[in-house]
Amino acid sequence: MKTTQDKWLFEISSKQKLVSFNFTEIWRYRDLLFLFVKRDIITAYKQTILGPLWYVIQPLFTSVIFTLIFNNLGQIKTGNVDPFLFNLTGITLWNYFKQCLTGTSNTFTKNQNIFGKVYFPRAIMPLSVTISNLVKFGIQFLILVGFYVFYLIKGDNLSVSFNYLMLLPLYVFMMALFGLGFGMLLSAMTTKYRDLTVLVGFGVQLLMYLSAVPYPLSEAKDKFPTTVATLVEYNPLSQIIEGFRFVVLNVGSIEVSKIFITLIICILTFLIGLVIFNKTEKSFIDTV
Amino acid sequence: MMHSNVILKVEGIGKQYRLGLVGTGTITQDLNRWWSRVRGKEDPYLKIGDTNIRSEQGSSNYVWALQNINFEVNQGEVLGIIGKNGAGKSTLLKILSRVTAPTLGTIKSKGRIASLLEVGTGFHPEMTGRENIYLNGAILGMTKAEISRKIDEIIDFSGCLRYIDTPVKRYSSGMTVRLAFAVAAHLEPDILVIDEVLAVGDAEFQKKAIGKMQDISKGQGRTVLFVSHNMASVKQLCDRGIVLKDGKVLFSGGIEDCVEEYLNEHDESTEHRAQVVWSENEAPGSEDFILLGVKTTNHKGQIKSIFLNNESVHICIETKLLSDLNNMRLNFKLYNSNEIIVFSTSSHQFEAVNKRVGIYNYEIVIPPNLLNHDTYKIALQAGMPGIKQILFSTKVLNFSIEKITSSGTTYSTVLPGVIAPNITWNIR
Numbered sequence A: 001m002k003t004t005q006d007k008w009l010f011e012i013s014s015k016q017k018l019v020s021f022n023f024t025e026i027w028r029y030r031d032l033l034f035l036f037v038k039r040d041i042i043t044a045y046k047q048t049i050l051g052p053l054w055y056v057i058q059p060l061f062t063s064v065i066f067t068l069i070f071n072n073l074g075q076i077k078t079g080n081v082d083p084f085l086f087n088l089t090g091i092t093l094w095n096y097f098k099q100c101l102t103g104t105s106n107t108f109t110k111n112q113n114i115f116g117k118v119y120f121p122r123a124i125m126p127l128s129v130t131i132s133n134l135v136k137f138g139i140q141f142l143i144l145v146g147f148y149v150f151y152l153i154k155g156d157n158l159s160v161s162f163n164y165l166m167l168l169p170l171y172v173f174m175m176a177l178f179g180l181g182f183g184m185l186l187s188a189m190t191t192k193y194r195d196l197t198v199l200v201g202f203g204v205q206l207l208m209y210l211s212a213v214p215y216p217l218s219e220a221k222d223k224f225p226t227t228v229a230t231l232v233e234y235n236p237l238s239q240i241i242e243g244f245r246f247v248v249l250n251v252g253s254i255e256v257s258k259i260f261i262t263l264i265i266c267i268l269t270f271l272i273g274l275v276i277f278n279k280t281e282k283s284f285i286d287t288v
Numbered sequence B: 001m002m003h004s005n006v007i008l009k010v011e012g013i014g015k016q017y018r019l020g021l022v023g024t025g026t027i028t029q030d031l032n033r034w035w036s037r038v039r040g041k042e043d044p045y046l047k048i049g050d051t052n053i054r055s056e057q058g059s060s061n062y063v064w065a066l067q068n069i070n071f072e073v074n075q076g077e078v079l080g081i082i083g084k085n086g087a088g089k090s091t092l093l094k095i096l097s098r099v100t101a102p103t104l105g106t107i108k109s110k111g112r113i114a115s116l117l118e119v120g121t122g123f124h125p126e127m128t129g130r131e132n133i134y135l136n137g138a139i140l141g142m143t144k145a146e147i148s149r150k151i152d153e154i155i156d157f158s159g160c161l162r163y164i165d166t167p168v169k170r171y172s173s174g175m176t177v178r179l180a181f182a183v184a185a186h187l188e189p190d191i192l193v194i195d196e197v198l199a200v201g202d203a204e205f206q207k208k209a210i211g212k213m214q215d216i217s218k219g220q221g222r223t224v225l226f227v228s229h230n231m232a233s234v235k236q237l238c239d240r241g242i243v244l245k246d247g248k249v250l251f252s253g254g255i256e257d258c259v260e261e262y263l264n265e266h267d268e269s270t271e272h273r274a275q276v277v278w279s280e281n282e283a284p285g286s287e288d289f290i291l292l293g294v295k296t297t298n299h300k301g302q303i304k305s306i307f308l309n310n311e312s313v314h315i316c317i318e319t320k321l322l323s324d325l326n327n328m329r330l331n332f333k334l335y336n337s338n339e340i341i342v343f344s345t346s347s348h349q350f351e352a353v354n355k356r357v358g359i360y361n362y363e364i365v366i367p368p369n370l371l372n373h374d375t376y377k378i379a380l381q382a383g384m385p386g387i388k389q390i391l392f393s394t395k396v397l398n399f400s401i402e403k404i405t406s407s408g409t410t411y412s413t414v415l416p417g418v419i420a421p422n423i424t425w426n427i428r
Helices: A023-028 A030-044 A053-073 A083-105 A124-154 A167-190 A195-209 A217-223 A226-234 A236-249 A256-281 B024-038 B089-096 B129-139 B144-158 B173-185 B203-219 B231-237 B255-264
Strands: A010-013 B006-018 B062-074 B078-083 B104-109 B113-116 B191-195 B223-227 B240-245 B248-254 B275-277 B289-297 B306-308 B313-321 B329-335 B341-346 B358-366 B374-384 B388-402
Touching: A023 A030, A030 A124, A030 B129, A053 A083, A053 A124, A083 A124, A083 A167, A083 A195, A083 A236, A124 A167, A167 A195, A167 A236, A167 A256, A217 A226, A217 A236, A226 A236, A236 A256, B006 B089, B006 B223, B062 B089, B062 B223, B062 B248, B078 B089, B078 B231, B078 B255, B089 B113, B089 B191, B089 B223, B129 B144, B129 B173, B144 B173, B173 B203, B191 B203, B203 B223, B203 B231, B223 B231, B231 B255, B240 B255, B248 B255, B255 B306, B275 B388, B289 B374, B289 B388, B313 B329, B313 B374, B313 B388, B329 B358, B329 B388
Parallel strands: B078 B223, B078 B240, B113 B191, B191 B223, B306 B388
Antiparallel strands: A010 B104, B006 B062, B006 B104, B240 B248, B275 B289, B289 B313, B313 B358, B329 B341, B329 B374, B374 B388
């Protein structure tokens, strides 16, 4: 009897540990994680005529507009790759980041009803958003592959670098980490200061232009003022986009050191986001 | 024996809330708080803050919704948590179910806690009943395998078999609630926290729901924390209880004593006063006669306003006669909540015809097992028949009767009727 006296399963305490991320608990709730993913996917386009076709339409139309404005009007050079394919590649990965960020940045405000009534590890929510967006990304990536094959048959000079193809999942993973980490950071702060929800809306839009989505990094270095060029170059997002394009289209350049630095930044962002998120989840319901 | 299997231990729990709007002041307070934490000091805002008394003006913007709550729950015990509105029950439930963290103190648990603060959390209108069972079950902490094992039972309990593959948005509200409750009722945590307001739906389903709750707590020997306003079901279900008042534990002990304590505790801030006292210049009455005070007590003389139906209600009236009068009488009328006069009675059969100046105390005794579950109003009037009124009819006090059933059922058995006396049936 005495021995069981101190064996508590868990403790609810007012004291806050700096990092109290309970991976075993998330593992125990894995079924919930996948049910949320399933819910997101099957309910996303219920009662729409085109349904999942919207996944396809969004990036295609954006790419067409980008091609018209930046390449036809703005004369941005995209090497020996067709501008449309160039834009589609960038936008596909960028969309994934955007969806992860906006989807997770309102975690607390959007789910306050559910969070106010029942406990489960709150990190399940942003994780499920990241995973269900991965499915959308997969569909959009298939479209990209389709167009890739189309341009290949058309006779364009495309050379996929099979040596680097294994880097592809790494870039997607880095994007997921960065979007998730940044989104969790924002979600923690929006519980108190709603100003951030407004900021996220147009901030993401502006960020895209500083992340080398509609232009190659080399063009930025040539044509932007040096300060802006440095900003774009040191933006981990432009490194990810540029690297992704390099792997898929073999345009631009990558360096091993830069990949490492970007990876470290992504992991750090994720960890910081996680810590702040965990601090907030304990009592956000009082301030939301 | 007593300490052998404590499953849940609550130690010094306190919860502070900030009142008012979250505005510009809050960011400076946040910085201040952060700065003191960086320096390793205590949170400067923890010291201030008032006890949570809703009706009074406090001195600061911080309030303690709970203060220094301590209790232990043993394995297999059913603990009732009772208290008036705003006593801190919901806050305690939220902390126990980890929806929000306490400001002070710790809770230690040896088992998984599942809480039912609301049914149907996370229901998605676009998904079918079956999909929602899985989702809701998982939110409440069940694994997919567990749900699959019980799904037939859940569908059967809900009685929604025909609609189970239809999106929930096509359900009637009653059906949604039935489905939601069915999922909740099939949870199997070590410790279950239940809010009794959950028993919703039509009468038939309510009976089923409360029967199920009873099953969970009594039949399966599970540890349950039960929150309710219904004293009858608390008495039926719980072994032990704690009474909360203004965020503090007012009383803890056997459930009978708890209910007694809860009913005795009277709250001056509401209309439900058990005593009124007038000063001589504002007392109702006339130049001949005034009322000085009225109170309702039980047979022991304890002043209270909520009585059990098996208690007698004593109404004590203090009056002052200012001139000598002949033939005066004090009339008493009892109204129920529908403004129907339940009965009326008069003092003249019990006192002298000629009365001299002085203070007169009356006590009217309403016998036990007479009144029904209701709120009653006491109206007093005095006069000399055919000559004049010396006190116009005034409603002076309210009191309530709570019905405790003896039939062994927990769902409310309030029978319709103005009164509810013990009636004998002789059947041959």
